[in-house]
Amino acid sequence: MLRRLDEAGATYESHWITNAVHVTGGSQDLALELAGEREVEGIYPTVSYELPEVEPAPSDLPAPAAVEWGVADINADDVWAEYGVAGEGIVVGSIDTGAQFDHPALVGAYRGNNGDGTFDHDYNWFDAAGVSPDEPVDLEGHGSHVTGTMVGDDGGDNQIGVAPGARWISANGCCPTDEALISSGEWMLAPTRTDGSDPDPAMRPHVINNSWGTTSPSDDPFMEDVSLAWAAAGQFGVWANGNIGPGCETSGSPGSRIINYSVGNYDAAHEINPTSSRGTGQDGETKPNISAPGTAVRSSVPGNGYASYSGTSMASPHVAGAIALLWASSPQLVGDVETTTSLLDGTATDNPDDQCGGTDEDNNVFGEGRLDALALLDAAPRGPVGVVEGTVTDAATGEPLAGVEVEVAGPVERMLSTDGQGAYQALVSAGDYSLTASRFGWLEQSADVTVPEDGTATQDFALEPAQTATVSGTVTDGSGAGFPLYAQVSVAGQSLATFTDPLDGGYALEVPVGEEVRLEAVVQYPGYEVVEQDVLVEADTVVDLSPTVLPDSCTAPGYTASDSVVLAESFDAGVLPDGWEIEDNLDNGQVWAVDEDGGGTGNLTGGEGAFAYVNSDAYGPDGEQDTSLVSPVMDLSGLENPSVSFAQAYIPLGDIADLDVSTDGGESWTTVSTWTTPQEGVEVRVPLPMAQGEADVRLRWHYHEAVWAFFWQVDDSVVGSRSCDPTGDGGYVVGSVSASADGSAVSGAAVTSLDVPEDRGTSRDTPARSRPGPRARRE
Structure with missing residues (x-):
């Protein structure tokens, strides 16, 4: 193919880190010809990426302490004090907008600083954007901020970096085009002189921070081969997970990919930031992998200044800096991406959050939990090292046991888990250890081992099933x-x-x-x-168990709902109903409206006719919305178990949709529900227990943090109370459906009452413990 490009006189650049050629000069006929070649997988246009948007922090933040809150929150300053390391000997790279190399907080850690007032930018700066070929520059500020969080320190009151002893290099590959990003990834594996000559893999950084990604949810495998090449060369790539929250399944690529280690954003109160993207990621992978400080993070910006920004872009460099601390303390781990990942996961502070699924220990909001640099180093091997490994089996059957926890106690503390083959392995400091293997349903077992220097201690366990x-x-x-x-x-x-x-x-x-x-x-x-x-x-x-029906939905077979209605609004008049109000919190005219068009979408709530909506997408890329739809005052003093039901269509993209209630006529508000996942054509019912017995109740549909997002639509709102009562005698008809020829079970067969056709069920596959067949309720 390259020969054909040469013959055609096309201008191109061939990349060695990925099987791709960037053609900048060629004809349409040439493109069509190459597309027919067997070795050409596809021809794609050059794509421009956007730098993830960050939120400037309020200007009235308290004066900075010497150590920034995020640095202290992950205990990096404790690492400096207790271990005497600050990242020395480790080089961190950043693919971003560049960096101001002579910023007071960055110049001392720049690898191109010769220490005598001169600088050598060869192998330390890659101008992917074509704006400053000879020396590092940052025209946007994002890259300088990120670099400061990794290594920044001006020697005075601005200790902004996690690993101020480490050195930094930079490429401004984010984000003119995908080709600039690929070129930057290639340069990180083998840096060159500023003129692009003499690539030298020995000058590659140990850790590469990537505070960039798609600005919409994506599992795009872009740069996957670059990530694999980095890992094969012992380089740890860290990725921002995206700023598209609070919806689930909003992780941006490349952070959403299984092979990439991505970071979520929490604040000083250890609350996840609403914009922090949630998982799952590729193929149901838990995302983010871990979370770090990313809200109101103060760091360096061009012009020798400092500013506070928020975003996963600010969280990711905390993790990159923590890895620099780890590898400086434990040289045995340098380049060991797998063990480093295990240590990061295992030492994170659990932060339960079931919003988007997962477990208390590993969920799709915080990942494995909050980054803890001190715990990370406490668990790391230092000095002479060796390997402890083994296999855990069932003593009764001899079969391997997966998911067994193996606690390693000794010079370092580790908690390991066996894989699908029952195996476990860890690199630890040489010395004496006590191992304990445990799993629910089997008896715990312990053993002592000695891990030799540069050797392996093998300890297998055969666990007896518990009584x-x-x-x-x-x-x-x-x-x-x-x-x-x-x-x-x-x-x-x-x-x-x-x-x-x-x-x-x-x-x-x-x-x-x-x-x-x-x-x-x-x-x-x-x-x-x-x-x-x-x-x-x-x-x-x-133990007998008696589940009760959900009265608000009242969808359980054999039950019927009775409603007492205080307010019912269909919005069918096509104008704002009497007593309702619209609030414009930004005073920009971008607010809720009532009509049948919805800004071009039509009614997607499942209702008919006119509806209330706010369409962020219709306002375009320069729009921003913070607006509320407010109900009239309602007297609910005579109701028990009040609730509100309405049909809605909500497509999130970094915005927030809250339902709030007020019991004092709108003077104060309490959020009773927040939607974070797409809701198209869905009827919802929200209990309002705080409004029971209250005479001055109002509801507010509050749409905010919306910048060129999608929309929220509301229709057929009903406020009242509901009781859910049995309809009378009756029960479930249960049976099985089988094929007459061979007696095999039949799934998907409709079974209908001849006397009452609306009583019907459908057979489906069920576990062996129960009887496969239809279920229907006969009154």
């Missing part, structure tokens, strides 16, 4: 109907689960004796609460 007792009972309706329920009964936090028999609601679980567990019952029919009960298992135990 069990039977926990059994029934799951029945607890709201008056009383019939047995088909439900999954599980031990919370464990893989132990079963399903009830739908005919009688019965279940049984074998649970280890001596364990205090939490049983959880999830009814497989719609409209029921999840019920939990704590049980201390000392012998066979009977």
